[in-house]
Amino acid sequence: MKIVEITVDQLRLELDPPFAAAWDPVPRTAFDATVVRVHTDAGLTGIGSGDTMAGFDAYRHLFLGTDPLDISRHVRAIESANFHGASYWPLEAALWDIIGKASGQPVSMLFGNAAKRLPAYASTGELKTAEQRVEASLEMAKTGFRALKIRIDRHRLDEGVDVVRAVREALGDGVDLMVDLNQSWRMPGDVEPAMDFAKVREVVRRLADLGVFWVEEPLPYADVAGFKALRSSGVRVAAGEMQSSVPELLAYLEADALDVYQMDVVLSVGMHRARTLAELARLKHRQFTPHSWTNGIGVLANLHVAAGVGATPYFEFPYDPPGWTPARRDFMLAQPLMIDVDGDLVVPASPGLGIELDESAIDATRTR
Numbered sequence: 001m002k003i004v005e006i007t008v009d010q011l012r013l014e015l016d017p018p019f020a021a022a023w024d025p026v027p028r029t030a031f032d033a034t035v036v037r038v039h040t041d042a043g044l045t046g047i048g049s050g051d052t053m054a055g056f057d058a059y060r061h062l063f064l065g066t067d068p069l070d071i072s073r074h075v076r077a078i079e080s081a082n083f084h085g086a087s088y089w090p091l092e093a094a095l096w097d098i099i100g101k102a103s104g105q106p107v108s109m110l111f112g113n114a115a116k117r118l119p120a121y122a123s124t125g126e127l128k129t130a131e132q133r134v135e136a137s138l139e140m141a142k143t144g145f146r147a148l149k150i151r152i153d154r155h156r157l158d159e160g161v162d163v164v165r166a167v168r169e170a171l172g173d174g175v176d177l178m179v180d181l182n183q184s185w186r187m188p189g190d191v192e193p194a195m196d197f198a199k200v201r202e203v204v205r206r207l208a209d210l211g212v213f214w215v216e217e218p219l220p221y222a223d224v225a226g227f228k229a230l231r232s233s234g235v236r237v238a239a240g241e242m243q244s245s246v247p248e249l250l251a252y253l254e255a256d257a258l259d260v261y262q263m264d265v266v267l268s269v270g271m272h273r274a275r276t277l278a279e280l281a282r283l284k285h286r287q288f289t290p291h292s293w294t295n296g297i298g299v300l301a302n303l304h305v306a307a308g309v310g311a312t313p314y315f316e317f318p319y320d321p322p323g324w325t326p327a328r329r330d331f332m333l334a335q336p337l338m339i340d341v342d343g344d345l346v347v348p349a350s351p352g353l354g355i356e357l358d359e360s361a362i363d364a365t366r367t368r
Contacts, residue, residue, distance in 0.1 A: 001102070003068050005039040006060050006091070008053050010368040013331045019323045021125045022151035023182045025189050033295045033332055035362065038094040040068055044101050047355045048093030049297035049332075050266025054086040063091070068098045075272045087244070089270045093301040093353065096271055100352035108347050111275055111308020117344040118307055120317035121147035121178065123293065125324050127156075130166035136320070137167045137175075144343035147176035147213065147314050152203075154181060154195050161206050168210050176213040176314070178238070184217035185242050194219065197226050201233060208234035213313075214260055217241070221248070227257040236260055241291030243268055249277050253284060262316075264291040265305050266298045278309045292316045296330030296337050300353045307347045315345055331365065334358045 011033045018027035034053050038046040046068065059081040063074065074095055078088050100107040108116075122145040128136065133150065140148055150167065152160030164179060171177075181203075183194045195203075200218045207215055214236035219226045221243060230237050238260035243249050246269055252258055261281045265271040268291075278288035289311045290302040299318070306315050317339060318329055326336035334356040339345050348354025 001040050001042040001044070001067055001069065003038055003063055003066055004041050006063060007037045007039070008056060009035045009037075009362060009366055010052075011035060011332060011362060011365040012367050013328065013365050015328065017323075019125070019328070020127070022127045022153065022180075024187055031328060031331070034090060035297065035332060035357070036090045036094045038063075038068060038091070038098060040098060042102075044098050046094035046096070046098035046101070047297065047353065047357065048090035048095075048097065048266070048301065050090040050093065050264075050294050050301070051087040053088060053090060056085070056088055056091075059085060059088070068095050069102065071095060071099060071272060075270060078270065082244075087267065089266045089268075092270045092272065093266055093297070096301075096304075097352040097355065104351050106347060106349060106351065107304040107353055108307040111271075111305055112310070113308060114310030115307045115347070117340075117346045118303065118311060118315040119146055119313070119343055120339045120345045121145060121149055121176070121314040122319045123149045123316045124151060124320040125293075125318065126320055127151055127153055128163070130163045133163050134166050134170045137171060139321075140319070141171055141175055144339055144341055145175070145317075146343045147178065149178040149180055149216070149316075151180050151182065154183065157199075157203050161203065161210075164207060164210055164212065173211065177211070178214050178216060179207055179212050180216040181218045183219055184221045184239055197223070197229075200226075201230060204230055204233045204235055214238045216262070224251060224255050224257050227252070228255055231257075231259060238262055241268060245269065246273055246277065253277070253280055253286075256284065258286065260287045260289060262289060262291045264294070264298070265302050266294055267291070271301060271305050275305055275309055278305070278311065282309065287312050289314055289316065293318050296326075296333045297353070297355055299329075299337055300348070300355060303345060303347055304353055317345060332357060332362055
């Protein structure tokens with residue numbers, strides 16, 4: 001089997017009303033997505049998505065004419081292209097989709113088949129008042145979520161802690177709460193410094209008093225010692241979603257800096273490498289649960305790796321209606337992903353990643 005063509009569609013869904021993501025300098029008026037398709041001479045087509053694939057035309061020739069099943073070779077080739085270009089991990093997801101289809105198995109089976117469903121946590125994206133977040137959280141609990149994540153603005157810490165306290169009082173101890181400080185990386189144009197370590201330690205201790213399950217990305221990635229020190233504050237520390245290399249993540253593992261590792265398989269280090277790092281984390285009695293804030297295709301790629309290795313304790317499910325809904329997130333899919341009545345996200349049983357595209361939606365939103 002040979003790769004005969006690789007196509008890249010750039011899509012844009014206009015958002016009205018806009019989505020005010022906590023990590024964005026301004027509200028989003030559009031949602032961009034990139035869909036990669038790898039076509040073979042055997043009639044199998046693999047699908048991936050995630051990063052923008054900017055500049056990939058210069059590297060397409062590295063893969064044309066090769067066997068899509070030679071995944072170790074392709075991972076190394078993607079890493080070499082990433083060094084000189086952008087981030088091309090959506091291509092690896094498309095290759096794994098082909099491998100699964102060729103073998104007649106879900107990709108999660110090839111990654112270890114540790115679970116066929118994972119409990120999901122509602123990963124919220126917007127900053128809301130205590131009253132608004134309580135109302136939304138009660139609805140999420142009714143939907144079936146057993147855990148949810150709240151964003152806190154580093155400029156309004158007291159207000160953010162009050163929101164967490166209000167949600168805890170409303171939901172009781174039956175729902176786990178996580179908090180994301182979004183301090184490890186910045187969107188373009190956000191040049192303000194991160195909170196200093198002393199302030200972060202103070203807010204983490206306040207959140208520990210509220211029984212928060214983990215605090216996510218409380219420090220810039222470079223502060224490995226700070227992450228390790230925070231682990232003594234009485235709450236789990238999570239990070240790693242956008243770490244761009246295996247050596248960086250190995251340094252965290254060697255320093256025992258985190259309780260929860262979150263590398264996103266379509267944004268960070270890819271599926272094959274994330275699986276290896278996840279296994280290492282689990283061997284050190286640490287947890288792996290990937291970041292999944294892209295779109296439904298990215299969610300599925302992360303889900304297959306997470307289910308393959310047995311990620312714990314929850315799987316991230318981007319969800320914050322009405323601003324962020326499955327319909328918006330998964331606009332390119334024939335059927336948006338959703339948890340079941342038990343609060344679990346079920347791994348598709350079909351071969352590959354289980355992606356079914358809505359070609360009419362793709363045609364309507366294609367920009368290139």
